[in-house]
Amino acid sequence: MLSEVPFKIVYATGENEPIDFFFEALLESKSFDLALGFFNSSGINVLHAGFAFFILSGGKMRVIINDILSKEDKQAIENGLSKPDEYFEDIIIDNFNTLSKTLSYQDDHFFKCLSYLISKKQIEFMATVPKNLLGGIAHNKFGIFSDEFNNKVAFNGSINFSKTALIKNIESISCYKSWSGERNETARLTYFENYFNKIWLGKAENIRTIPIQKIKYAISENFPSTEIEQLINEENELIYNSPNISLKLNKKIVDRYSAKDKLPCFPYKEGPREYQKQAYKNWIKNSCHGIFAMATGTGKTITSLNCVLEEYRKTNKYQVLVIVPTLTLVDQWIKEISLFNFKNIVNASGGTDWRERLTKIKNDFSWGINNNFFIVTTYASFTDQIFQKILQKLPSDIILIADEAHNIGAPKVKEAFKRIAFAKRIALSATPKRNYDPEGTFEIESFFNDSPPYVYNFSMKEAIENDFLTRYYYYPRLVTLTSDELQNYLEISKRLLKYFISTLQQLKKCPEVERLLLLRKQIIHKAINKLILFQDIIKEINTQRELRYCFVYVPEGYGNQESGDKFSFIQELVRLLYKVNPLTTSNTYLGGDSLRSEKLLGFAEGKINVLFAMKCLDEGVDIPKAEIGIFASSTGNPRQYIQRRGRLLRKSPGKHFAYIYDMIVVPETATFPNEFYNIERSLVRNELTRVAYFASLSQNFYDSKIALEPISAYFNLDLDRIINDL
Numbered sequence: 001m002l003s004e005v006p007f008k009i010v011y012a013t014g015e016n017e018p019i020d021f022f023f024e025a026l027l028e029s030k031s032f033d034l035a036l037g038f039f040n041s042s043g044i045n046v047l048h049a050g051f052a053f054f055i056l057s058g059g060k061m062r063v064i065i066n067d068i069l070s071k072e073d074k075q076a077i078e079n080g081l082s083k084p085d086e087y088f089e090d091i092i093i094d095n096f097n098t099l100s101k102t103l104s105y106q107d108d109h110f111f112k113c114l115s116y117l118i119s120k121k122q123i124e125f126m127a128t129v130p131k132n133l134l135g136g137i138a139h140n141k142f143g144i145f146s147d148e149f150n151n152k153v154a155f156n157g158s159i160n161f162s163k164t165a166l167i168k169n170i171e172s173i174s175c176y177k178s179w180s181g182e183r184n185e186t187a188r189l190t191y192f193e194n195y196f197n198k199i200w201l202g203k204a205e206n207i208r209t210i211p212i213q214k215i216k217y218a219i220s221e222n223f224p225s226t227e228i229e230q231l232i233n234e235e236n237e238l239i240y241n242s243p244n245i246s247l248k249l250n251k252k253i254v255d256r257y258s259a260k261d262k263l264p265c266f267p268y269k270e271g272p273r274e275y276q277k278q279a280y281k282n283w284i285k286n287s288c289h290g291i292f293a294m295a296t297g298t299g300k301t302i303t304s305l306n307c308v309l310e311e312y313r314k315t316n317k318y319q320v321l322v323i324v325p326t327l328t329l330v331d332q333w334i335k336e337i338s339l340f341n342f343k344n345i346v347n348a349s350g351g352t353d354w355r356e357r358l359t360k361i362k363n364d365f366s367w368g369i370n371n372n373f374f375i376v377t378t379y380a381s382f383t384d385q386i387f388q389k390i391l392q393k394l395p396s397d398i399i400l401i402a403d404e405a406h407n408i409g410a411p412k413v414k415e416a417f418k419r420i421a422f423a424k425r426i427a428l429s430a431t432p433k434r435n436y437d438p439e440g441t442f443e444i445e446s447f448f449n450d451s452p453p454y455v456y457n458f459s460m461k462e463a464i465e466n467d468f469l470t471r472y473y474y475y476p477r478l479v480t481l482t483s484d485e486l487q488n489y490l491e492i493s494k495r496l497l498k499y500f501i502s503t504l505q506q507l508k509k510c511p512e513v514e515r516l517l518l519l520r521k522q523i524i525h526k527a528i529n530k531l532i533l534f535q536d537i538i539k540e541i542n543t544q545r546e547l548r549y550c551f552v553y554v555p556e557g558y559g560n561q562e563s564g565d566k567f568s569f570i571q572e573l574v575r576l577l578y579k580v581n582p583l584t585t586s587n588t589y590l591g592g593d594s595l596r597s598e599k600l601l602g603f604a605e606g607k608i609n610v611l612f613a614m615k616c617l618d619e620g621v622d623i624p625k626a627e628i629g630i631f632a633s634s635t636g637n638p639r640q641y642i643q644r645r646g647r648l649l650r651k652s653p654g655k656h657f658a659y660i661y662d663m664i665v666v667p668e669t670a671t672f673p674n675e676f677y678n679i680e681r682s683l684v685r686n687e688l689t690r691v692a693y694f695a696s697l698s699q700n701f702y703d704s705k706i707a708l709e710p711i712s713a714y715f716n717l718d719l720d721r722i723i724n725d726l
Helices: 018-028 041-045 048-056 071-078 085-100 105-119 163-168 183-200 213-222 228-240 247-260 274-285 300-315 327-339 353-366 385-391 405-409 411-418 438-447 460-465 483-497 511-525 529-544 569-580 596-604 638-648 674-696 701-714 719-725
Strands: 010-012 031-035 060-066 123-130 142-146 152-157 172-177 207-211 291-294 319-324 345-347 373-378 399-402 424-429 456-458 471-479 550-553 586-589 610-613 628-631 657-665
Touching: 010 018, 018 048, 018 142, 018 152, 018 172, 031 183, 048 105, 048 228, 060 183, 105 123, 105 213, 105 228, 123 183, 142 183, 152 183, 172 183, 183 207, 274 291, 274 300, 274 456, 291 300, 300 327, 300 399, 300 424, 319 327, 327 345, 327 373, 327 596, 345 353, 353 373, 353 385, 399 405, 405 411, 405 424, 405 438, 411 438, 424 438, 460 638, 471 529, 471 674, 471 701, 483 511, 483 674, 529 569, 529 628, 529 657, 550 638, 569 586, 569 610, 586 596, 628 638, 638 657, 657 674, 674 701, 674 719, 701 719
Parallel strands: 031 060, 060 123, 291 424, 291 456, 319 373, 319 399, 345 373, 399 424, 471 657, 550 610, 550 628, 586 610, 628 657
Antiparallel strands: 010 172, 031 142, 123 207, 142 152, 152 172
């Protein structure tokens, strides 16, 4: 705050240094109106630390300079007073182009700062020329600093904003404070403020004003805008190497920057990718609502957090609610949020501590304390009555991020969403549409004010082609049913036959059909021949590459229950793994696992070679090193198989390809009764839809077609046509 700075009445070289005044004022200001004579890079350059802090705090500038950048141009101006505005602009550009060829590191940094202000539309330039036609130049030397509380301090004096004036010359300036209470002092401040505005608006007598847009274009072209975090890092280096900053002032600036180091920033030096920037622009265009339909592994989390960061840069505020489906994702989101240097992160997904922390946020808000915060919770906790009551009392302009947003269509979650009215909303999902639930899909699209093709789309095909995801090989492997399994399978098919609508080539939708399909699905899930195939796949992998970073998706429950020969699929697969490869390491990853973080870390570090999992690796788990996937659990749910493939395609150093082995259970066609042909063809087509989706983007598409040729030919199904229909 400017009013807390003990400004002197006069600053003079050798006593109270003029440079100290500018540093102190810039450190506390939100706007700076500057009206000076000669203007060149060294003027602000020598004040680089204060200037950068001013930029970081969202400061805005208006600069009035004379129409030349150096004394050498005075003769050109005297000979050209009757010239049009463009003439003077061209002189300025010529000077800038000459100057830019001999820049020091500080000069380069200075122009990056200017370019940043230009990119954010936080700076304007105006040139002035006397109207008296006597060949003189504009030679004002004053300015006004203002802070967010409307405190102001003005200066006026002999000083030019140049390196010589600030350091070498014997110069002096007087300053005037709005809070002083002295009538003469406030009157002088008001005079300079009014005078600046009069010149800026072109209403000052005997002064010709020239808006100099070309200089902004030239600066931006030569010095593309750099993210503020990089500017701060550069300035931290420059502060320690500046001989002109007093020890007291140096400490003050260093302390300020130490605090600013903790401000939110993009976590990676290269900054957000272009598609992530575009997602933010599209979201803003849609009134800060929208669905990001982005392929698994393309950085949905980073993309949404970049939106929060960009909004923070505008408002200096972040208040965010993130909702995710699993506890694992809660942990993962908190890590990502921390990377951005966001603070006050509340894990509201278990225990009782979250109630106390949320209540404090609510109470602070009701008392007018508008703190920044991030709340991360699961959909289950989000529907908790206490959570909902607290939520109703929080600010309405919270940014809501719904990860794996297809979960919103669930009835209880859907009802909870109807009770909130947050102003800014982001939905994240690789598969926004809910399978077999058009009403749930409509609810999601309505809440986020979006519809296909959605605010932002980034398909897996685009991600692979643009090298954001790893290319992969796909190996579909057919599994046949045993005689007992086939008999049970055909018995269910016989009962389904009476619900088959031949004209539509599809089954009737009713509870009984759903029940029978579930029974058939259980037979497919737990087909005993999967065990034999799993053993063969492990042997094949051992001959081709090292068995590590391998996910195995397994069926739930037990196999062959009806015959009484009950065995745990996951236990049997583990036994076979060690039989083939006794030196490997493995572990299981189940829902609600208290050691989930340790297991994922062990897998990521290569201490666990093979991780067996059921559904709990379907959504959001980020282990980039995973490169081998064995799908022993069949699924016709597009969301599940898209998510599972996405787990394996994340980029990682040293990872060149991913390898997917997919077990496809089909009845033995040689013994298949003709009466079930049509109904089975319909069901096999659904299974091949998944296969086609996987194969279409793989490196070995034609190998996949050959492997599936027997079943495709028997049921007269064309894989290419299925792909075209996707």
